[in-house]
Amino acid sequence: EPEVTQTPSHQVTQMGQEVILRCVPISNHLYFYWYRQILGQKVEFLVSFYNNEISEKSEIFDDQFSVERPDGSNFTLKIRSTKLEDSAMYFCASSGQGEGVSGYTFGSGTRLTVV
Amino acid sequence: RKEVEQDPGPFNVPEGATVAFNCTYSNSASQSFFWYRQDCRKEPKLLMSVYSSGNEDGRFTAQLNRASQYISLLIRDSKLSDSATYLCVVNAGNNRKLIWGLGTSLAVNP
Numbered sequence: 001e002p003e004v005t006q007t008p009s010h011q012v013t014q015m016g017q018e019v020i021l022r023c024v025p026i027s028n029h030l031y032f033y034w035y036r037q038i039l040g041q042k043v044e045f046l047v048s049f050y051n052n053e054i055s056e057k058s059e060i061f062d063d064q065f066s067v068e069r070p071d072g073s074n075f076t077l078k079i080r081s082t083k084l085e086d087s088a089m090y091f092c093a094s095s096g097q098g099e100g101v102s103g104y105t106f107g108s109g110t111r112l113t114v115v
Numbered sequence: 116r117k118e119v120e121q122d123p124g125p126f127n128v129p130e131g132a133t134v135a136f137n138c139t140y141s142n143s144a145s146q147s148f149f150w151y152r153q154d155c156r157k158e159p160k161l162l163m164s165v166y167s168s169g170n171e172d173g174r175f176t177a178q179l180n181r182a183s184q185y186i187s188l189l190i191r192d193s194k195l196s197d198s199a200t201y202l203c204v205v206n207a208g209n210n211r212k213l214i215w216g217l218g219t220s221l222a223v224n225p
Contacts, residue, residue: 031211042119043159043202043215056212091158095211104213106158 002026006092006107013082013114021077021110023092031095032075033104034067036060036088043091049075082114116141121203124219132193136219138186138203145214148179150188151202153218159202162188193223 005024013019025032034046047057049067066078075094079086092107121138128134136150148165163170165177165186176189186203203216 033211035213042217043213045207045212045214048211056210058212089156104161106160108158111156 002105004092004094004105004107006090006110008110009108010111011113013112015084015114016081019079019082019112021079021090021092021112023075023077023107024073025075025092025094026096026105027073029094029096029105031055031097032067032069033093033095034077035091035093035106037091037109038085038088046077046090079112082112084114087112087114118142118207118214119203119205119216121201121216122219123217125222126219127222127224128193129224130193130195132223133189133191134193134221135190136188136201136203136221138188138216140184140186140203140205140214142205142208142214143184144208145205146208147206148177148186149204149213150175150177150186151204151215153200153202155200159204159215162201190221193221195223195225197221198223 007022032049035043037043045058047061048055064080068076089109091109093104095104119140150162151159152162153159163172165179169178174191178187200218200220202218204213207214
C-alpha cells in the first residue's frame with residue numbers, strides 16, 4: 001500500500017534555530033497538507049498546498065513557517081526560528097484528485113522537540 | 116461552542132462490551148465527516164467515513180444527524196486491540212481542511 005514518508009522521525013533543536021521537516025507524499029497525489037499535534041492536544045491544521053501554491057493556511061502558519069515542493073517528490077515544512085511552543089508532532093498528509101478528504105493518507109509524523 | 120466536541124472519556128470497558136462515542140460539530144456547512152483512530156504517539160488512521168444514511172463496517176457503526184450536527188460511533192464486541200483514541204473529524208465547510216476533536220480514549224480490558 002502506498003505510504004507518505006516523513007523524515008526525520010524525531011528532531012531536537014535549540015530555540016531560535018531553523019528546522020526543515022521533510023515529507024514524500026504518495027506519488028500520484030496532488031494535494032498536500034501539514035498538521036501538527038501538541039502533546040495532549042488536538043490535531044491542528046497548518047497548511048494545504050495544491051498546484052505549487054498554498055491553497056489555505058491557518059492562523060498558526062505565520063511568517064515563521066513556509067512550505068515548499070522543491071522537486072517532484074518532496075514536500076517540506078520549514079520553521080525559521082523555532083520557539084518552545086513549536087514542540088509537537090508534525091504530520092504530513094496527501095490526497096489525490098477527486099478523492100476528497102476521505103482520500104487523505106498521513107505520514108507517521110516527525111516529533112519536533114525545541115529546547 | 117467548540118468546532119468539534121467529543122465526550123472527554125476515558126472509557127474503560129471489558130472485552131466484548133459495546134461502547135458508543137458521541138461528537139457534535141459547529142459548522143453547519145461541513146460536508147464530510149470521519150472517525151479516525153490514533154494509537155499512542157502514532158499518526159491518525161482513518162477508521163471510517165460517516166454518511167447521512169449511517170454506515171457499518173463490521174463491528175463499527177457510524178451515524179450522522181445533520182439537523183443536530185451530531186455524529187456517533189458504536190463499537191460492538193470490543194476487542195483489546197480496539198484500545199486507542201477515537202477522533203471525530205469534520206471538514207471545514209466547502210474545502211479540504213479537517214477540523215479535529217480532542218478525541219476520546221478507549222481502554223478495553225481483559
